[in-house]
Amino acid sequence: MSGNVKHVTDASYQEDVLDSDLPVVVDFWAPWCGPCRMVAPVVEELADEYAGQMVFAKMNTDENPSIPSKLGIRGIPTLVVYIKGQEVDRWIGFATKTVLQRKINAVLAEAAL
Numbered sequence: 001m002s003g004n005v006k007h008v009t010d011a012s013y014q015e016d017v018l019d020s021d022l023p024v025v026v027d028f029w030a031p032w033c034g035p036c037r038m039v040a041p042v043v044e045e046l047a048d049e050y051a052g053q054m055v056f057a058k059m060n061t062d063e064n065p066s067i068p069s070k071l072g073i074r075g076i077p078t079l080v081v082y083i084k085g086q087e088v089d090r091w092i093g094f095a096t097k098t099v100l101q102r103k104i105n106a107v108l109a110e111a112a113l
Contacts, residue, residue, distance in 0.1 A: 004047035006057045010066040017057060018085040023111045024055040025104070028078045030062045035094040036077045042097045043079075046104065053108060083111045 008016045008026065017024050027043050029036035040058075047056035061068045061076055071080065071087075079100075081089040089107060091100070 004051045004056060005044055006055060008057045008059050008064075010064040013059070013067050017055075017082055020055050020082070020085075022053065022055050023088075023107055024057060024082045026080045026082070027056070027058045028061050028068050028073050028076050028080065029058060030060060030076055032062075033076050038094050039077045039079075042095075042100060045097060046100060049101075050104060050108075054104065081107050083107065 006016055017026055025043070025046075027036075027039065029040065043056055043058070050056070059067065061073065068078075073080075075092055077092075077094065079091040080087055081091075081103075088110065089103065091103060095103075
């Protein structure tokens with residue numbers, strides 16, 4: 001696993017995600033979820049490519065049910081994007097690396113404004 005992907009919990013979410021100075025993508029997943037396992041290596045590659053520009057985090061929804069419940073996450077994988085602690089986008093289901101790069105570049109352009 002990439003050293004650039006941060007594992008967050010219900011307890012660390014505020015500090016690791018909402019208080020981050022950089023934009024954050026949180027991958028909500030579970031070990032039994034096939035599409036989650038498909039998107040995991042893509043998230044790891046993106047974390048390496050965007051290191052220093054954006055934080056990539058993963059939250060296991062089985063082990064940390066509080067935050068996903070508060071956010072109304074009903075299906076996984078769900079990737080939630082934050083800028084300065086505010087949710088700015090949400091992507092549900094598997095997406096290719098190219099699609100996610102396009103979306104991430106749009107978020108980074110918005111964050112730069």
